[in-house]
Amino acid sequence: MKFLIAEDEISLQQSIVTYLEKDGNVCECASNYEEAIYKVSLYDYDVIILDINLVTGSGLEVLKQLKKEKKKAGVIIISANNSLSDKLEGLDLGADDYITKPFHLAELNSRLKAVLRRGKFGGDESIVFNEIRIDTRAKSAYIIDMPMTLTRKEYDLLLFFVTNKNRVLSKEIIAEHLWGDNSDLADNFDFIYVHINNLRKKLTPEGAKYIKTAYGSGYKFTEE
Amino acid sequence: MVISTFALFFYVRWLLKQEVEEELFSAEARIESALNAGKHPSSLAPIIEVLEVDQPEASFTKDTVIYDPSQNEMELFRELSTYKNINNKFYKISVRVLVVETNQILWAIIISYIVIVLVVFIFQFYLNKSYNKKLWSPFVHNLEQMKTFSLLSTNPIQLLDSEILEFSELNKEIALLTGKVRDDYENLKQYTEDVSHELQTPLAIIQAKIENIINDQSVTEVQFNQLTSIQKDIQRLTQLNKRLTLLTKLENQQFTYRENIEITALIDQIIANFSEIFSIALSFQKTNNILASMDPYLAEILCNNIISNAIKHSGNNGPITIAAKDMILSVSNFGLKPIANPQHLFTRFYRETKEVKSTGLGLAIVKKICDLYGYHISYKHVQDHHCFSIDFDTTRVSNK
Numbered sequence: 001m002k003f004l005i006a007e008d009e010i011s012l013q014q015s016i017v018t019y020l021e022k023d024g025n026v027c028e029c030a031s032n033y034e035e036a037i038y039k040v041s042l043y044d045y046d047v048i049i050l051d052i053n054l055v056t057g058s059g060l061e062v063l064k065q066l067k068k069e070k071k072k073a074g075v076i077i078i079s080a081n082n083s084l085s086d087k088l089e090g091l092d093l094g095a096d097d098y099i100t101k102p103f104h105l106a107e108l109n110s111r112l113k114a115v116l117r118r119g120k121f122g123g124d125e126s127i128v129f130n131e132i133r134i135d136t137r138a139k140s141a142y143i144i145d146m147p148m149t150l151t152r153k154e155y156d157l158l159l160f161f162v163t164n165k166n167r168v169l170s171k172e173i174i175a176e177h178l179w180g181d182n183s184d185l186a187d188n189f190d191f192i193y194v195h196i197n198n199l200r201k202k203l204t205p206e207g208a209k210y211i212k213t214a215y216g217s218g219y220k221f222t223e224e
Numbered sequence: 225m226v227i228s229t230f231a232l233f234f235y236v237r238w239l240l241k242q243e244v245e246e247e248l249f250s251a252e253a254r255i256e257s258a259l260n261a262g263k264h265p266s267s268l269a270p271i272i273e274v275l276e277v278d279q280p281e282a283s284f285t286k287d288t289v290i291y292d293p294s295q296n297e298m299e300l301f302r303e304l305s306t307y308k309n310i311n312n313k314f315y316k317i318s319v320r321v322l323v324v325e326t327n328q329i330l331w332a333i334i335i336s337y338i339v340i341v342l343v344v345f346i347f348q349f350y351l352n353k354s355y356n357k358k359l360w361s362p363f364v365h366n367l368e369q370m371k372t373f374s375l376l377s378t379n380p381i382q383l384l385d386s387e388i389l390e391f392s393e394l395n396k397e398i399a400l401l402t403g404k405v406r407d408d409y410e411n412l413k414q415y416t417e418d419v420s421h422e423l424q425t426p427l428a429i430i431q432a433k434i435e436n437i438i439n440d441q442s443v444t445e446v447q448f449n450q451l452t453s454i455q456k457d458i459q460r461l462t463q464l465n466k467r468l469t470l471l472t473k474l475e476n477q478q479f480t481y482r483e484n485i486e487i488t489a490l491i492d493q494i495i496a497n498f499s500e501i502f503s504i505a506l507s508f509q510k511t512n513n514i515l516a517s518m519d520p521y522l523a524e525i526l527c528n529n530i531i532s533n534a535i536k537h538s539g540n541n542g543p544i545t546i547a548a549k550d551m552i553l554s555v556s557n558f559g560l561k562p563i564a565n566p567q568h569l570f571t572r573f574y575r576e577t578k579e580v581k582s583t584g585l586g587l588a589i590v591k592k593i594c595d596l597y598g599y600h601i602s603y604k605h606v607q608d609h610h611c612f613s614i615d616f617d618t619t620r621v622s623n624k
Contacts, residue, residue: 009425015432022439080424102428102462105435153500168438170452172459179501181463185532186501195500215448218438 001025001116004045006036006062007078008055016049019105020112022166033057040066040073047074047115049108050095052086063093074115076108104173106164113163129162130223131206143207153178154199161211161221168214169221229337233330240329241302244321245285248304251319259310259317273318280307280314288320300325362386366395373402375409416472420465427465431458460583467585470525471572474592485523487514487616488548494527495546502535505543514548516616518597526593529586530555530612536582537610545609551617562605569603590614 003020007013008031017027028043030036033056040048040062048066052059063075076097077090087098096115099108117125117136127134133142134155141148141158150158160177161169171192175183178195196219200208214220255274258264264274283306292299301320308315362384369381381402383395434451437443443451473479488510495506516523534544534557541558568574570591573584594601600615 009429011429012425012432015429015436018436019432019439080421080428101424102431102458105432168448170438170448170455172452172455173435175501176459179497181466182497182501182528182532185536191501191503215443215445217452218448 001046002044003027003112004030004036004039004043004048004073006030006039006048006054006059007051008032008053009051016105016108019109019167031055033059033062036062037065040071041069044071045073046119047076047096047112049076049078049112052077052079052081052090060090060093063090063095067094072119074112074119076111076115078103104176106160106167106169106173107177109167110160110163110177127159127162129165129210132158132162132203132210134159134162143202143204148202150199150202153195154202157195157199158203161219165221165223167220168218170218174219225337229330229333232333233326236329236333237326240324244302244323245304247321248285248302248319251321252304252306252317255317255319256306256308256310259308259315262311271320273316273320275316275318277307277314277316280309281316283307287323290320359388363391363394366391366398370398370402375406380406413472413475416468420469420472423461423465427458427462431455434458464583464585467583467589470589471585471592474522474589474596477596479519479522479596481519482517483520485516485518485520487516487523487527487553489513490523490527491531491546491548491553494524494531498531498535504535504538504540506531506535507543507545509545509547509549511547511549512551514551514553514616516597516599518593522593522596526590526614527553529590530614533586533590534610534612537576551620552613552615554611554613556606556609556611558608559605559610560608563603563610566603570601 001023003025005013005016005020005027007016007029010031013029013031017029020027028039028045030039033054036050036054036059037057048062050059050062054062059077063077066073066075075095076099077087077095078099078101079086079090080101090098096118097111099111114136117127125136127136131144133145135141136159139155141150141155156178157174160174171189172183174192175186175189196211200211203211210221210223212220212222251272255272259274283304285302285304288301288303289298290301291297300323302323303318303320305316305318308317363386365384369383373381381399383399385395386392434455438448438451491508491510495508499506518526530553531544531546534555537559538544538557539559545556547554563569563576565574565576570587572588574588575582575584591601593599594614598618600620602613602615604611604613
């Protein structure tokens with residue numbers, strides 16, 4: 001997959017690149033408005049990660065340009081501004097998703113995958129990971145073609161694991177993905193453990209082996 | 225006033241005496257000329273008496289009191305008695321005139337004074353009143369303006385100009401002061417907004433870098449735990465930031481969108497969400513549905529904050545009791561001691577204890593949302609429970 005990361009903060013830009021390249025994706029960068037406009041009109045990307053506040057111009061203008069040229073790239077807007085009007089304006093202009101700084105790279109990655117699924121096939125598709133198949137349209141999952149009865153949270157958890165495979169996910173990141181802002185209310189993240197245990201049981205030994213503990217308190221979904 | 229009353233009294237008395245004596249002398253002269261002409265004027269006691277006497281005596285004037293049968297009282301008379309030799313006969317001519325009594329003079333003066341004073345006073349009173357009303361009207365108007373002055377409204381304060389120097393100086397100072405207050409407030413707001421905005425990017429960088437470090441193979445378990453602990457702190461900072469921004473937005477009244485929200489359904493949803501995270505029991509007694517017209521985002525924050533506040537401060541002593549009845553939503557949690565300073569309960573960054581980790585903004589936001597929509601929020605401590613109630617009925621609130 002080929003991505004464009006239009007972000008004027010080089011540190012953040014490089015961190016995103018490092019994270020996304022782990023899956024073997026190709027990442028190109030644009031550090032200002034002109035570079036973004038230039039690359040968008042010249043090349044085709046699967047997804048563009050677009051900061052609204054590019055140092056020399058607005059990311060929304062890049063988005064307008066993109067839509068004018070009828071490019072098919074998916075767009076995820078990054079903004080420091082958590083305002084609804086910005087969000088609505090971005091989505092109205094044809095952005096696929098909107099994420100507010102600061103965000104977890106795992107969260108960005110999972111949204112990126114969702115945008116890709118929708119963009120590529122005009123709708124949601126199935127994600128296959130060895131014995132596990134997730135039907136994102138029906139929001140259901142199968143283990144060796146046997147349907148699993150997952151709760152909403154267990155389904156989200158499985159999808160989050162699969163889209164961020166081979167990466168260490170701390171309990172905090174998982175909690176924040178599943179429960180949003182409410183997760184920081186909890187004194188401890190033992191409740192994550194309960195949910196992961198339930199998921200492991202439902203995945204049967206064939207699927208459960210992929211959920212591995214990392215560093216004692218984190219998790220990693222991996223084949224190794 | 226009293227001195228002038230007495231002065232006038234003595235002057236009037238003296239005048240009257242002079243006048244009476246003049247009258248007496250002229251009457252006496254007329255009688256004398258009548259006697260000279262040979263006529264004998266008839267006596268008219270006690271006014272005129274003409275008597276033939278053997279020996280002349282010195283003339284004199286005196287006051288005398290004579291009984292007046294017509295009025296049935298003693299009356300004061302001024303009397304002039306002269307002895308004249310007319311046609312070789314000696315006559316005693318006594319002329320008397322009824323004198324106005326002193327106390328009557330005094331009363332007349334006092335009463336007229338009182339009447340004058342009263343009339344002047346009443347006249348002055350109404351004159352002053354209407355004059356003052358005109359004079360103070362710009363001041364009163366400006367005072368009303370100052371009472372309704374709000375930092376939230378963007379219009380500058382409208383002051384009426386006055387011809388009075390002190391008032392126009394006061395106006396100038398008020399305009400200056402309100403302008404300064406407003407500027408300071410705007411600066412403070414802008415500062416909060418800028419700070420929270422500018423913090424987002426560095427936070428995002430730190431967070432992204434930590435995630436990449438964690439995914440490096442070369443991290444030890446101790447390092448991993450430290451890094452996730454940093455992530456937790458970033459999360460806290462992010463929450464703080466989000467809430468501060470929200471408070472600023474509430475103060476700026478940037479939430480104008482409204483739709484009908486079923487608060488009770490929202491509570492059901494939040495309870496379902498919370499029970500996945502917390503082991504504490506949440507009980508919901510729904511007597512009637514609560515419908516409120518508000519921003520859906522704010523409605524969720526309102527319910528979320530009030531319930532999470534109860535969970536945080538319950539010390540894991542359940543259950544949290546939530547009740548919906550007659551447009552009143554109440555949330556109560558266990559707590560032995562009542563809040564020490566309930567007046568600060570809704571102040572930002574006020575924490576009753578340091579034990580519970582919180583941003584200290586949750587209830588401040590709840591209060592601001594309630595204020596925005598005119599809902600009444602109250603706190604009371606009953607039977608070892610902290611109880612917060614929100615009255616969604618704005619008509620009832622305004623009647624209070």
